[in-house]
Every structure is written in structure tokens, then in C-alpha cells.
Amino acid sequence: MPAVPSRRRFPLGGYAPLVPPFAVLMLFFAVPMGMMIGISFQDSDTGAFSLDSYHRFFTEDLLVAGIIRTLVMSGLVALSVTVMAYPVAYFLARSTSRWRSVIFALAIAPELAGVVLRTYGWLIILEDGGFINDFLIWLGLISAPLPLAKNLFGVVVGLTHVILPFGVLALLTSIQGIDRNLEKSAQILGASRLAVLRHIVLPLSVPGIVSSLLIAFTMAASAYATPALLGGSRFKVLATMIYEQIMFYINWPLAAVMAIVLLILMLAFSYAGSKVESRLHKKLHV
Amino acid sequence: MMRSTYLIPALAVGLVTIAGAARAEELVVNSYGGPYEAIILERIIHPFEEKTGISVLYDPVGSSSQDYAKIKATKGRPGFDVVVMTASQSLDGCAEGLLEPFTPQAVPNLAHLNAAVSKMAGPCGAVHELQYMSLLWRTDKISGAQDSWALLSDPMLDGKIMLPTFQNIMAANLVQALSVMHGGDLLDNLDPGFAVMRDLAGRAYGFEQSSSIMENYLKDGQVWAMPFWNGRAQLLVDSGVPVDYVRPKEGTIPLVATLNVPSGAQNKDAALKFVDFFLSKQSQEAWVTGYKVGSARSDIEVPAEIRARQITTEADLNTLLLPDLGVTAARLPDWGKRWDREIVPAAKR
Numbered sequence: 311m312p313a314v315p316s317r318r319r320f321p322l323g324g325y326a327p328l329v330p331p332f333a334v335l336m337l338f339f340a341v342p343m344g345m346m347i348g349i350s351f352q353d354s355d356t357g358a359f360s361l362d363s364y365h366r367f368f369t370e371d372l373l374v375a376g377i378i379r380t381l382v383m384s385g386l387v388a389l390s391v392t393v394m395a396y397p398v399a400y401f402l403a404r405s406t407s408r409w410r411s412v413i414f415a416l417a418i419a420p421e422l423a424g425v426v427l428r429t430y431g432w433l434i435i436l437e438d439g440g441f442i443n444d445f446l447i448w449l450g451l452i453s454a455p456l457p458l459a460k461n462l463f464g465v466v467v468g469l470t471h472v473i474l475p476f477g478v479l480a481l482l483t484s485i486q487g488i489d490r491n492l493e494k495s496a497q498i499l500g501a502s503r504l505a506v507l508r509h510i511v512l513p514l515s516v517p518g519i520v521s522s523l524l525i526a527f528t529m530a531a532s533a534y535a536t537p538a539l540l541g542g543s544r545f546k547v548l549a550t551m552i553y554e555q556i557m558f559y560i561n562w563p564l565a566a567v568m569a570i571v572l573l574i575l576m577l578a579f580s581y582a583g584s585k586v587e588s589r590l591h592k593k594l595h596v
Numbered sequence: 597m598m599r600s601t602y603l604i605p606a607l608a609v610g611l612v613t614i615a616g617a618a619r620a621e622e623l624v625v626n627s628y629g630g631p632y633e634a635i636i637l638e639r640i641i642h643p644f645e646e647k648t649g650i651s652v653l654y655d656p657v658g659s660s661s662q663d664y665a666k667i668k669a670t671k672g673r674p675g676f677d678v679v680v681m682t683a684s685q686s687l688d689g690c691a692e693g694l695l696e697p698f699t700p701q702a703v704p705n706l707a708h709l710n711a712a713v714s715k716m717a718g719p720c721g722a723v724h725e726l727q728y729m730s731l732l733w734r735t736d737k738i739s740g741a742q743d744s745w746a747l748l749s750d751p752m753l754d755g756k757i758m759l760p761t762f763q764n765i766m767a768a769n770l771v772q773a774l775s776v777m778h779g780g781d782l783l784d785n786l787d788p789g790f791a792v793m794r795d796l797a798g799r800a801y802g803f804e805q806s807s808s809i810m811e812n813y814l815k816d817g818q819v820w821a822m823p824f825w826n827g828r829a830q831l832l833v834d835s836g837v838p839v840d841y842v843r844p845k846e847g848t849i850p851l852v853a854t855l856n857v858p859s860g861a862q863n864k865d866a867a868l869k870f871v872d873f874f875l876s877k878q879s880q881e882a883w884v885t886g887y888k889v890g891s892a893r894s895d896i897e898v899p900a901e902i903r904a905r906q907i908t909t910e911a912d913l914n915t916l917l918l919p920d921l922g923v924t925a926a927r928l929p930d931w932g933k934r935w936d937r938e939i940v941p942a943a944k945r
Contacts, residue, residue: 370933372933372936372937438818439816439818460802538805542802542803543761543802543803543940543943544940544941544943546936554763556665557661557662557665557763558661558762558763558928558932559928559929559932560664560668560688560925561929562668
């Protein structure tokens with residue numbers, strides 16, 4: 311019997327490939343993050359230690375409203391992306407149609423154009439004198455333009471389009487991992503296609519649904535260009551408020567506080583998402 | 597063997613020397629792209645290179661806000677030697693030690709600038725250009741000559757005016773100008789300006805931050821009038837768009853553009869030479885006639901049609917409203933909050 315090679319010969323050798331990415335992350339993520347945390351505790355005028363920016367952020371109603379707006383917008387985008395991406399991902403995972411590759415290309419096509427370009431495209435479609443309003447007025451269905459842009463609706467539409475490919479890819483990976491024999495077995499035993507979807511596919515794709523929700527939520531919460539262009543003067547979210555503090559008011563400590571709050575929110579939602587996913591797993595016995 | 601032993605170090609030393617010499621003669625100037633880039637290259641940078649032999653690397657990337665953020669983030673070492681910013685940023689950067697103060701010895705042409713305008717930019721800003729917030733309107737939609745901010749409040753323009761968001765300094769400047777017009781002042785009593793702006797917000801087509809987006813609405817006729825920097829307004833006139841602009845009789849606020857040298861600039865001597873060259877009589881005449889803007893030098897000689905539209909004389913300068921930019925910058929956060937509470941809710945969109 312040949313001798314089994316020792317797997318503990320170079321106990322640290324297995325970590326060697328992690329060194330370059332770890333070094334890059336330390337240099338370009340951890341260090342700037344530490345600097346940002348440091349700046350958040352500075353006085354905006356003197357640079358001395360101060361908690362003023364934190365105090366201001368959590369006591370000013372306009373800034374708190376910005377957090378709420380960000381959460382509402384991100385939640386709606388996450389739901390919208392996941393609901394729209396699911397049928398596309400299911401079709402791509404299960405179809406053998408020759409149109410499958412075309413649909414896949416169309417699903418990821420939005421990523422081929424820059425986000426600013428796509429957002430301007432939506433502005434042209436949604437604004438008062440845009441395609442949709444002009445068409446509805448031409449049909450005689452409305453007499454005045456509908457408020458489709460420069461508000462929450464416009465931002466959610468624009469971000470859904472931008473983020474949809476990521477939702478499709480997250481769900482596609484998950485649905486492709488489900489054993490097709492389970493669905494066939496259920497159908498042989500008399501389950502309808504809807505029942506198979508409801509009792510087999512949907513529960514087993516929960517990890518993909520949670521991933522899609524989390525990816526869409528975090529991408530929406532940190533998006534700048536789309537809310538800035540499609541949101542209008544009335545719709546400020548954390549990302550646009552951070553830009554405003556850095557570029558216009560030159561108040562970096564307050565901008566740093568906002569960025570830290572945004573980061574903590576993202577981490578909290580990611581943690582909560584993973585917890586929800588594991589609970590659903592247990593509840594659904596999958 | 598001996599030959600290669602000496603040859604390689606000699607070549608290395610030679611290359612380093614050549615690279616160092618080339619670097620010493622290179623100046624990095626950061627400013628804007630588009631029409632600005634073409635005009636500054638032709639009117640200022642190429643003549644400067646010819647006169648001094650210093651090679652200029654032109655960097656058109658970034659707005660003045662982004663450039664200033666870069667200076668701040670790098671503690672005065674942003675990688676460029678001269679930058680075009682505003683008087684407000686000059687004051688802030690000077691106070692933080694991020695910008696190099698100019699002296700009359702290093703930049704002799706500073707002495708020829710209008711003292712009041714120069715003072716607005718502080719010791720680290722060399723005012724090379726003046727624009728003013730003009731009233732711009734579509735001549736095919738609004739007949740007759742206009743001369744007052746009151747046009748924006750005309751009921752015939754309901755839904756036809758575009759206003760800047762507060763992140764565009766024109767918004768605060770418009771509140772200041774409207775305050776003066778209605779009995780307030782530039783800094784301490786902006787109540788009348790905010791009251792007028794509330795009314796305008798409810799009747800505006802919308803608010804935009806970017807000047808280029810604002811001008812698109814005017815070009816396609818959705819908007820008929822708005823406040824606009826006169827340099828860009830003149831470009832619209834020159835491009836054949838049916839628009840005209842005026843310096844309103846109630847007064848307006850200038851956009852004081854400055855040349856700045858970051859405190860950690862690598863080619864400081866060449867940078868100071870460039871600043872002085874840009875402020876010379878000949879360069880100011882070339883810039884005013886090329887980019888169609890005003891100058892803080894009142895001794896320049898320019899054609900009458902340009903003089904009629906631009907700020908080029910002491911008399912022109914005296915018609916401007918000149919708020920203390922340091923105080924304005926300090927009060928912007930409070931005015932911004934007031935804008936968010938009073939103006940934004942009144943806006944239709």
C-alpha cells in the first residue's frame with residue numbers, strides 16, 4: 311500500500327495564495343477605511359478630535375430623512391430586481407430553446423453600456439417630454455405628463471435596469487444547482503408545474519433569492535449616478551449627500567460619517583440576509 | 597568587459613539626468629476640457645511654451661470641485677502644478693495651507709488686477725477671469741430686450757424657467773441677488789431672496805445641478821429663461837441658439853476664476869511664471885477675446901462689442917455685487933439647510 315503523503319508538511323503553504331489579495335485589500339481598502347474613520351472624528355474646521363459630525367448626523371432631520379429614503383429606495387430596487395430576474399433566470403436554467411443564448415445576451419446587455427449612458431436613456435424615456443408621456447398624450451389617455459422622472463419612481467426604474475443582470479446571474483447559479491430529477495420525480499408523482507415551482511424550485515432557490523436581494527440592495531444603496539440624475543432636487547439619498555458634503559460643502563468629516571453609516575447598514579443587511587437564509591433553509595427542510 | 601562595466605552606469609546616469617532635465621522643464625496645468633481646452637491651448641499655453649521654452653502638459657480631467665478635493669486628499673500634492681479653480685476654493689485652500697501664496701515679486705502682474713476683486717480671492721488666488729451670473733432667455737419665445745431678474749417671476753413663464761440646485765453655487769448667488777433686489781442684503785438678511793425663490797420654485801420647470809444639463813432644456817425649448825454664467829451664455833449665442841443674455845440692472849454676482857499653485861507642486865518656479873504670463877496684458881486680451889469672458893485688469897484693450905458684454909472696466913466692476921466669499925462659504929451649510937426646508941418642498945419636481 312503506497313504511503314499517504316502528509317498534508318501537514320507545509321502548514322502555512324496553503325495560505326500563500328492569499329497573501330497578494332490580502333496585501334492589496336490591506337493597502338487599498340483597510341488603510342483608506344481607517345483614514346476615513348479617523349476623519350469622521352475630526353472637527354470640520356479645526357481638525358481637532360470631535361464627535362460633532364456624528365451628533366449632527368443623528369439629530370438633523372434632513373440627514374435622517376436621507377437614510378430612510380436610501381433604505382426605501384434600496385428595498386424597492388431589491389424586490390423589483392429579484393421579482394423580475396427570477397423568471398428570466400428560471401428560463402435560462404431550464405430551457406433548451408435555441409433562443410436561450412439570445413435571452414442570456416439580452417439579460418446581461420445592460421452591463422455593456424455605461425451607467426451614466428443608461429441613466430440618461432431613462433431620463434429621455436421618462437421625463438415630461440419623454441417617449442412614454444408623449445405616447446400616452448398622443449393616445450389621448452392622459453392630458454398632462456405623468457411624473458415618471460425626478461422622483462423615487464424614476465430612480466427605482468433606472469436602478470432596476472442597471473442592477474437586473476446581477477440579480478439574474480445570482481438566481482441563475484442557484485437554480486442551475488437544483489437537481490432536475492427532483493422536479494421530474496414530483497411531476498411523475500402527479501404534481502402540476504405550478505406545484506413543482508412552488509414546493510420544489512422556489513424553496514431550493516432561497517439562497518439565490520437572498521443573494522439577489524442582498525446584491526441589489528447594496529448596489530442600490532451605494533449607487534450615485536442614477537439617483538443624482540433621475541432623482542431630481544427633491545430626492546437625496548446617502549450617496550448623493552456624501553458627494554454634496556465632499557464636493558460642495560467641503561465637509562469631509564460629515565461625509566465620512568455618512569459613508570460609515572452606509573457601510574454599517576450594508577453589513578447589517580448582509581448579516582441579516584444570511585441569518586434569514588439559514589432559517590428559511592431549516593424551516594423548509596432543505 | 598571593461599567597456600560594458602563603465603558603459604551601463606554611464607548610460608543610467610545619462611538617462612536619469614536627461615529625465616530630470618525634461619521633468620524640470622515640464623509644467624502640468626489642470627483645467628477644463630471642451631471649448632475651454634482648445635482656447636487655452638491656442639491663446640495661452642502655446643504662446644507661453646514659445647516664450648519660455650517650458651513644456652506644458654495639459655490635464656483637462658475634473659471640475660474645480662474635484663480638483664480641489666484631489667488637492668485636499670493629497671495634502672497639496674495632487675500631481676499638477678497649476679490649477680484653475682474659484683475664489684472660494686482659493687480662500688479655503690489658503691487657510692488650510694494647501695495652496696501657495698503669491699507675492700508681487702514672484703507674480704508681478706498681480707499688481708495690475710483690480711484690488712477689490714483680488715481681495716476676494718485672497719493671497720493664494722490669481723484672478724485670471726471674471727464671469728457674471730447673467731439672465732439668459734430664448735429670444736424666439738420672449739420678445740423685447742430684458743434687463744431685470746423680475747423676468748423670472750413673470751406669470752407667462754410659469755413652468756418655463758429652470759433653476760440651479762443648491763449644489764450649484766448659482767443657487768446661493770441668485771438668492772443673494774434677489775435679496776438685494778427686494779430690500780435684503782448679501783449675507784445677513786436673505787429672507788427676501790428666499791421668499792422670491794420659494795415662489796419661483798413652485799413655478800419652475802425643474803432644478804438641475806449641472807450647467808450643461810440646464811442649457812439642454814433651454815436649447816430644446818422646454819425652458820425659456822434661467823440664470824446662467826455669461827461665458828457659457830456667450831458660447832450659446834455664438835453657436836446660433838436663439839438666446840440672449842444680460843447683466844440685470846439690479847446687480848449680479850461674479851464668478852471669480854483663479855489660477856492656483858498647490859503648496860506641494862513639483863515645478864513651482866515654472867508654475868509662478870505661468871501664472872504671471874496668464875495675468876499679463878497681452879494674455880488677458882487674448883483670453884478675453886478668445887473665451888469671451890471678463891478680466892480683473894482694467895487696462896486691457898478689447899473690441900467694443902466684447903467690452904459691452906464683459907466686465908473689463910472699473911465701472912463694470914463697480915456694478916457687481918461682491919459678497920465676502922469667506923463668509924459666504926461659512927454660511928453655505930446653513931443656507932443649504934434652509935434651502936432644503938423651504939425651497940425643495942415648494943418645488944414641483
